[in-house]
Amino acid sequence: MTDDWPETEAGALAVQERIARAADLTDPGPAPGAARLIAGVDVAYDEHSDRLAAAVVVLDAATLDVVEQATATGRARFPYVPGLLAFRELPPVLDALAGLSAAPDLVVCDGYGLAHPRRAGLAVHLGVLTGLPCFGVAKTPFVYGHPDPGPARGDTAPLLDGAETVGRALRTRAGVRPVYVSVGHRISLDHACAHTLALTSNGFRQPETTRRADHLCRAALKDAL
DNA sequence: GCGACAG
DNA sequence: ATCTTGTCGC
Numbered sequence: 001m002t003d004d005w006p007e008t009e010a011g012a013l014a015v016q017e018r019i020a021r022a023a024d025l026t027d028p029g030p031a032p033g034a035a036r037l038i039a040g041v042d043v044a045y046d047e048h049s050d051r052l053a054a055a056v057v058v059l060d061a062a063t064l065d066v067v068e069q070a071t072a073t074g075r076a077r078f079p080y081v082p083g084l085l086a087f088r089e090l091p092p093v094l095d096a097l098a099g100l101s102a103a104p105d106l107v108v109c110d111g112y113g114l115a116h117p118r119r120a121g122l123a124v125h126l127g128v129l130t131g132l133p134c135f136g137v138a139k140t141p142f143v144y145g146h147p148d149p150g151p152a153r154g155d156t157a158p159l160l161d162g163a164e165t166v167g168r169a170l171r172t173r174a175g176v177r178p179v180y181v182s183v184g185h186r187i188s189l190d191h192a193c194a195h196t197l198a199l200t201s202n203g204f205r206q207p208e209t210t211r212r213a214d215h216l217c218r219a220a221l222k223d224a225l
Numbered sequence: 226g227c228g229a230c231a232g
Numbered sequence: 233a234t235c236t237t238g239t240c241g242c
Contacts, residue, residue: 043232047234080233082230088233089232111231121231142231180231 002091005077012078012087016120019086022128025114029133029187030105032198035061039104040209041096041126043089044217046225050076053224054092055217057209058104061198064208070099071220082142083117086125093126106187106195108209109136113184115144115159115167127185134184135192137207141180149178154197168193172200172207179205 006012038061043054057069072095078087089111113123113136127134146169149157153174159167159182167182170193181192199207 043233045232045233052233080232082232085231116231136231138231140231143229 002094005091006087007078009081009084012084013118016084016086016118016125019125019128020118020120023114023119023124023184024127024186025183027133027186029191031191032061032194035105035133035195037061037067037102037104037106038195038199038209039097039100039107040207040211040213041093041107042110042210042213042217043092044214044221045076046221051221051224052076052092053217053221054089054096055213055220056093056096056100057212057216058100059199059209059212061105064199064202066212068100068102069212069216070096071216072096072099073220073224085111086120086122089122090125090129094129097130103130103132105133107132107134108195108199108207109134109184110138110210110213112136112138112142112167112180113182115142115161115180115182117143119166121182121184123182123184125184127187133186135187135195136182136184137196137210138180138182139206151175153200156193165189170196172196173203173205176205
């Protein structure tokens with residue numbers, strides 16, 4: 001699935017150009033209620049080697065209960081370069097996804113989608129390569145600033161690139177730093193934010209999907225060492 | 226030229 | 233990403 005993977009930054013930039021062009025940014029995708037299986041993906045790294053572990057956790061959207069999960073371990077094939085995160089995280093994530101018995105209706109990534117210098121963040125890559133509706137929820141600012149969202153859960157502020165809205169800072173918990181939502185493929189920003197709020201009815205800042213995937217990939221990495 | 230910079 | 237100590241609060 002990820003043979004001909006770029007080895008150099010120049011190669012990666014060429015792939016990104018193709019990915020960005022292939023992204024479907026017009027399909028509004030599933031609204032909350034229309035998606036039953038929502039998957040979260042994450043990757044953990046060993047600090048003393050190039051070993052890594054990826055995890056996918058599929059939740060029942062209505063109850064947030066775990067329906068299925070899968071992991072994959074391997075070695076990093078690409079360094080961490082801001083703007084090229086997809087080339088580091090995608091191979092293990094795709095391997096983990098291949099372990100599922102059924103494709104989810106929607107995938108939530110840890111990181112950015114459209115709100116990326118070349119409109120090609122992790123969520124765009126994952127959506128295009130799998131064909132699945134996909135969006136990203138990042139924990140820290142990247143390249144786009146924003147006005148301050150209000151203090152209440154659900155308050156938002158646009159992530160702006162000039163006059164273009166590329167994402168949204170979304171307060172998922174009152175008085176706590178917002179998360180950064182941006183679409184990847186086959187999902188609207190409104191739907192992505194609505195899903196993010198539904199997935200944070202757990203009282204935490206981060207979506208339940210990413211929390212579960214984060215715990216699972218850490219455990220998988222520990223076992224693999 | 227220099228700094229900033231998802232995970 | 234990863235390491236880390238204490239601290240506050242339900």
